[in-house]
Amino acid sequence: MGYHGRDVEVVSISKEQYLVASCDSCGAIGMKDLDEVRISWSITGRLTTRVALMEVLSTGAVPQMMTVAISNEPYPTGEGILEGVREELVFARLTLPMAISTEKNIITQQTGLGVSVIGVAEKNQLRIGTSQSGDNIYCLGFPKVGPEINNPEDSEIVQIHHIQALLNICGVHDIIPVGSRGIHVEAQQLASNVKKQMIVDPSCVLDLHKSAGPSTCLIVSASSSSIFDLKSSGFERLPLTKLGRLD
Known part of the structure; x- marks a missing residue:
């Protein structure tokens, strides 16, 4: 397909x-x-x-x-x-x-x-192209690559159980692991797939163009009401950054 x-x-x-x-x-x-x-x-x-x-x-x-x-x-x-x-x-x-x-x-x-x-x-x-207008886009974890990664259980990078938890949160739509193309490309692609634009949050300080190597972070689109659930679902030690919203 x-x-x-x-x-x-x-x-x-x-x-x-x-x-x-x-x-x-x-x-x-x-x-x-x-x-x-x-x-x-x-x-x-x-x-x-x-x-x-x-x-x-x-x-x-x-x-x-x-x-x-x-x-x-x-x-x-x-x-x-x-x-x-x-x-x-x-x-x-x-x-x-x-x-x-x-x-x-x-x-x-x-x-x-x-x-x-x-x-x-x-x-x-199927969780592909399920984002909706008005969704916020978040990044879970930090982009890391090469020698920056020496511990598979690094508390700053995403792991399997984080995705398993996200799948059970009401209001979470698309979930996309970020790889070598970086956060910006993946977020723009997410928006394009649902014929929307991502409005970048001016407070975001992440390097959106850095490679995330072996998917050390992921992006999530979610309704604005889901932020409480994101913060209280086992991600308290994992960096959560708002990237923007879909419009």
């Missing part, structure tokens, strides 16, 4: 359901000789898995299965990455079957990883 810049693909599989697929890739981040960012392979696996899961969950879909494509040898790189993948699933309280592939023929000098997640959404619960 294509959804105007969203990092997911949505296909109708029946009168009642959509198939929702997302993927995320990661290169030169790990412990190999030529990696640009030096970090444990388990963190590489965990954060890459988080991105793909958040993209599917944010649409209202329920993840059903995943694939993990590791462009490196099974041990030690593959084993370390898979440790992180499984840790993130446990942290998200999800159990998913997965297809796994590693490189067994060529010696590699940089870490390479791709994770895909496939989910199913009920058509009446």
Whole structure:
């Protein structure tokens, strides 16, 4: 179907359901000789898995299965990455079957990883293009990238349970994880998808053009009455910034 810049693909599989697929890739981040960012392979696996899961969950879909494509040898790189993948699933309280592939023929000098997640959404619960005129747009978390991220449980970045909580708040509409394109592009795309404009709040001090790396923040459109629920739903330690409103 294509959804105007969203990092997911949505296909109708029946009168009642959509198939929702997302993927995320990661290169030169790990412990190999030529990696640009030096970090444990388990963190590489965990954060890459988080991105793909958040993209599917944010649409209202329920993840059903995943694939993990590791462009490196099974041990030690593959084993370390898979440790992180499984840790993130446990942290998200999800159990998913997965297809796994590693490189067994060529010696590699940089870490390479791709994770895909496939989910199913009920058509009446799909969270794409549901924003409404007058909605406020908020950013949860801070945009961080590269060496700024060394702790998957950093209190300033979004995690799976934040999306799971947002899905249960009345008045929350679109939920979009922010990646390398930055907050501004994602917010403008959200507005464009519902044929509205975003009026930027002059008090916003976030860098709207900075890459958010492995989706360290997300944007949310919500009715003005939802701000109390946002502040009281487990986000008290996570930065919440008003970006503007839809008009």
